[in-house]
Amino acid sequence: MASLSLSGDASAAADRALAARRVMDERMAARAREAEEKKAARAAAAADADASVAEFEQAFSRANTAALDQLEAADSDGMEACAASVAALHALIAAAASGLPPALLEASQRKAQEADARLSAAKERLAPKKRFAFRNRLEGMAGFRKQSDCELVRPAGGDGPGEYSLEELQRCRVTLLSWSRAFWLRNLTGCTVLAAPVAGAVYVSDCADCTLVLGCRQLRGCDALSFAPYPPLPPSLPGALEAAGLRADANLWDRVDDFHWIKAQQSPHWAVLPEARRIAEFDWTRP
Numbered sequence: 141m142a143s144l145s146l147s148g149d150a151s152a153a154a155d156r157a158l159a160a161r162r163v164m165d166e167r168m169a170a171r172a173r174e175a176e177e178k179k180a181a182r183a184a185a186a187a188d189a190d191a192s193v194a195e196f197e198q199a200f201s202r203a204n205t206a207a208l209d210q211l212e213a214a215d216s217d218g219m220e221a222c223a224a225s226v227a228a229l230h231a232l233i234a235a236a237a238s239g240l241p242p243a244l245l246e247a248s249q250r251k252a253q254e255a256d257a258r259l260s261a262a263k264e265r266l267a268p269k270k271r272f273a274f275r276n277r278l279e280g281m282a283g284f285r286k287q288s289d290c291e292l293v294r295p296a297g298g299d300g301p302g303e304y305s306l307e308e309l310q311r312c313r314v315t316l317l318s319w320s321r322a323f324w325l326r327n328l329t330g331c332t333v334l335a336a337p338v339a340g341a342v343y344v345s346d347c348a349d350c351t352l353v354l355g356c357r358q359l360r361g362c363d364a365l366s367f368a369p370y371p372p373l374p375p376s377l378p379g380a381l382e383a384a385g386l387r388a389d390a391n392l393w394d395r396v397d398d399f400h401w402i403k404a405q406q407s408p409h410w411a412v413l414p415e416a417r418r419i420a421e422f423d424w425t426r427p
Contacts, residue, residue: 337384366413374424
């Protein structure tokens with residue numbers, strides 16, 4: 141009888157072990173299925189994310205190209221549509237920003253900012269042009285006016301550092317050895333003008349066949365210009381560049397930023413003067 145009782149105990153223990161093993165196998169199988177399901181879900185999510193990123197790239201590229209094409213062909217009546225196209229770029233970025241890789245987000249934002257800049261330039265270019273009121277502005281201003289075939293010199297320190305003008309000169313050679321806050325040139329024909337650097341802007345209107353030696357930050361009101369390097373200044377003008385807030389090592393003569401031309405191609409409003417036509421040095425001591 142004792143041997144039968146022991147045999148029954150062994151059988152019950154074996155059954156319990158088998159049941160425990162079965163439970164363990166089921167748990168492991170369930171964990172494996174859960175892991176596979178999570179893996180599949182992550183893969184699906186990654187695929188969805190990749191698809192979303194690809195969709196964004198395609199949509200943004202199309203919208204950006206359309207906006208830039210609009211800006212290049214825009215007239216004053218089309219500026220509202222251009223502004224809407226540029227705003228659409230920012231809307232696309234805002235809607236997808238949380239799911240975009242940082243590099244793609246940064247590149248897209250940079251392109252949208254470039255479109256903003258081109259929109260601003262187009263608005264300025266297409267705004268109604270205001271002719272410089274030269275006549276009213278020049279009245280009472282120091283300068284040379286209505287002369288032909290002569291040498292004109294403004295000596296160093298002459299007339300103070302205010303604004304200065306040249307108006308209605310023909311075939312004159314003008315040497316200006318005093319610096320000015322602003323410089324105005326109107327209706328010059330066949331003239332050579334050597335001017336000390338200007339602290340502000342130079343305004344040019346209705347000038348033809350002239351050689352202008354100018355150092356300035358901004359040149360306004362002119363077209364059909366050819367640029368060459370700014371020549372060395374004479375010893376009689378020490379510190380003239382610094383007094384005008386300019387630097388000899390930052391001569392940007394061949395990198396003109398034309399506010400009225402936003403296309404990638406070379407502006408038709410200016411060109412680089414061929415080396416064969418350049419004058420390396422000028423005689424500032426004449427007459």
